[in-house]
Amino acid sequence: MNALANRRFLKMNGLGNEITVLDLRGTTHIVSETEARAIASQERTRFDQLMVLHDAKAAGIDAYVRIYNTDGSEAGACGNGTRCVAWAMTADPGMGQAGRDGLLLQTKAGLLPVARLSEAVFTVDMGAPRLAWNEIPLAEPFEDTSRFELQIGPIDDPILHTPCAVSMGNPHAVFFVDDPYRFNLEQIGPLLENHPIFPDRANIGLAAVKAPDHIVLRVWERGAGITRACGSGACAALVAAVRRELSERKATVSLPGGDLVIEWRESDGHVLMTGPAALDWDGVLEPGLFAAVA
Ligand SMILES: N[C@H](CCC[C@H](N)C(=O)O)C(=O)O
Numbered sequence: 001m002n003a004l005a006n007r008r009f010l011k012m013n014g015l016g017n018e019i020t021v022l023d024l025r026g027t028t029h030i031v032s033e034t035e036a037r038a039i040a041s042q043e044r045t046r047f048d049q050l051m052v053l054h055d056a057k058a059a060g061i062d063a064y065v066r067i068y069n070t071d072g073s074e075a076g077a078c079g080n081g082t083r084c085v086a087w088a089m090t091a092d093p094g095m096g097q098a099g100r101d102g103l104l105l106q107t108k109a110g111l112l113p114v115a116r117l118s119e120a121v122f123t124v125d126m127g128a129p130r131l132a133w134n135e136i137p138l139a140e141p142f143e144d145t146s147r148f149e150l151q152i153g154p155i156d157d158p159i160l161h162t163p164c165a166v167s168m169g170n171p172h173a174v175f176f177v178d179d180p181y182r183f184n185l186e187q188i189g190p191l192l193e194n195h196p197i198f199p200d201r202a203n204i205g206l207a208a209v210k211a212p213d214h215i216v217l218r219v220w221e222r223g224a225g226i227t228r229a230c231g232s233g234a235c236a237a238l239v240a241a242v243r244r245e246l247s248e249r250k251a252t253v254s255l256p257g258g259d260l261v262i263e264w265r266e267s268d269g270h271v272l273m274t275g276p277a278a279l280d281w282d283g284v285l286e287p288g289l290f291a292a293v294a
Contacts, residue, residue, distance in 0.1 A: 001287060002035070002287065002289075002293060003029040004022075004029065004031070004039075004285050004289075006284050006287060007022060007024075007285050008022075008023070008282060008285075009021065009022050009045055009282065009283060009284070009285055010084075010088050010279060010282045011045065011279075011280045011281045011283070012084040012088070012278060012279050012280060013080075013084070013228075013277075013280055014081065014084050014229060014275065014276065015080060015228060015255055015257035015258040015276065016228025016229055016255075016256065016257025016258065017048050017080035017081070017228055017229040017231070017257065018046060018049075018227075018228075019048065019049055019050075019051060019078075019080060019081045019084040020039065020046070020047040020050045020051070021051045021052075021053070021084055021085055021088050022050065022051070022052045022053065023053045023088075023095060024052055024053060024054055025054060025063060026055065030054075030066070031050070031066065031068065032072075032293070033068075033072035033073070034072065035290060035293050036072040037071065038289050038290055038292070038293055039285065040072070042286075042289060044281075045283070045285065045289075047070065048069070048070060048221065048227045049067055049068065049069060049080075049081045049224065051065055051066075051067060051081040051082075051085050052065065052066045052068070053089075054066060060104060061104050061105070061106050062089065062097060062103045062105060063085070063103075063106070064105075064106045064107070065082070065085055065105055065107050066107070066108075067081060067107060069222065069224045070223060070224045071223040072223075073201075075108075075170050075222070075223065076107060076109035076169035076170045077108075077109040077126065077168045078232065079126060079168075079230070079231015079235060079260075079275075080229055080230070080231040081231075082107075082112055082114065082124050082231070083114075083122045083231070083273075083275060083276070084277045085105060086103055086105070086122045086124070086277065087277035087278075087279070088279075089103060090116050091120075091279075100116070101115065101116045102114065102116065103116075107169065108169065109127065109169020110169060111127070112124055112125060112126065112127070113125045117274070120277055121274065121275065121276050121277075122274070122277060123273070123274040124231070124272070124273050124274075125271075125272055126168050126169075126231075126235050126270070126271045126273050127168070127271065128269040129166050129167065129168055129235070129236070129271060131145055131146075131165075131167075136167045136171050136198075136202075137167075137171065137199055137200060138165055138197055139196060139197050139198070145164065145165040146165075146240065146243040147162070147164070148162070148163070149162055150192075152191065152192070152195065154191065155192075159175060159176070159177050160175055160183075160188060162175075163192075164176070164240035164243060164244060166239045167236075168232040168235045168236055168271065170203060170222070171198055171200055171201070171202040171222070172205055172232065172233055172240075173198070173204055173205070174205040174207050174233075174236055174237050174240040175204070175205065176208070176209065176240075176241070176246065177208055180207065180208055180216055180217065180218040181218065183206055183218075185204075185220050185226055186225075186226065189204050189220025189225065192220070193222050200222075201222045202222055203219060203220070203230065203232070203233055203236070204219065204220040204221075205217055205237050205240075206218045207240070209241055209247050212248045212251070213247065213250065213252060214252050215237055215238065215241055215247060215252070216253075217233065217253050218255070219233040221233070227257075228255065228256045229255040229256065229257040229258065229260070230255065231260060231275065234253035234255065234260045235262055235271040237253060238251055238253060238263075238264055239264055242264055249263060249264045249265070249266060250262070250263040250264075259275070261273075261274040261275070262274075
């Protein structure tokens, strides 16, 4: 029997970004790409991102979290998913940290201190943005990634040739446009996600700066497609807007699913993301899910 059969899952969302949470602490099982895709394929357990909790290696860290996209690929960061994990750990008695106001989580991208502001609102310190071309990464050296050019054959809109590249532990290309909703993101998203300039692919943001403290954003996510919200994408858009001198260091980012407050803190260069998390339902993984998985 697959190690995941009959394990409990929480189906959650962060501003409509669909998140499934699995707690594998106390086990040694690592979810495979095919297992992640099998879980994504079922209506009850479907996700934009799957957040899997593992035992952390060092004391003081509450969990190490692996992050999977719908296509089974792993990601280094997931802002909305991190808030959902924090909700699960502090609100769910079975998860062991019930009632705690603060947590320290870790992903591939690094340590993520989380503060609980209320039962369902959290601030995540997403760390400092990575801005060097080889940290994002990009396939060739660009002095200033806030002003680099893309050559994209089938796309003739010049605005879509000059993104700002930022990593929050996962690669983002942010395009500043007049109206994010006038673009056919279903069509251009995959072209840009898979552009050869992004050796690890990229999350694609279309951002409009409406005021120095207000950004409207839509995201085509690497490995997941268009989502209702993208926390790391909101962080990347704020950092890109500050670098382009389009916004203040703290702004509301309005996504299709709702608003996040993002601050690129002056004192330490860390990006803070504040927003809600919600539980939709919970259940157990049907053994039949993994029948076709080795
Ligand atoms: N929805 C997530 C982003 C997941 C990023 C993932 N698509 C990737 O980097 O591959 C968020 O709230 O930050």
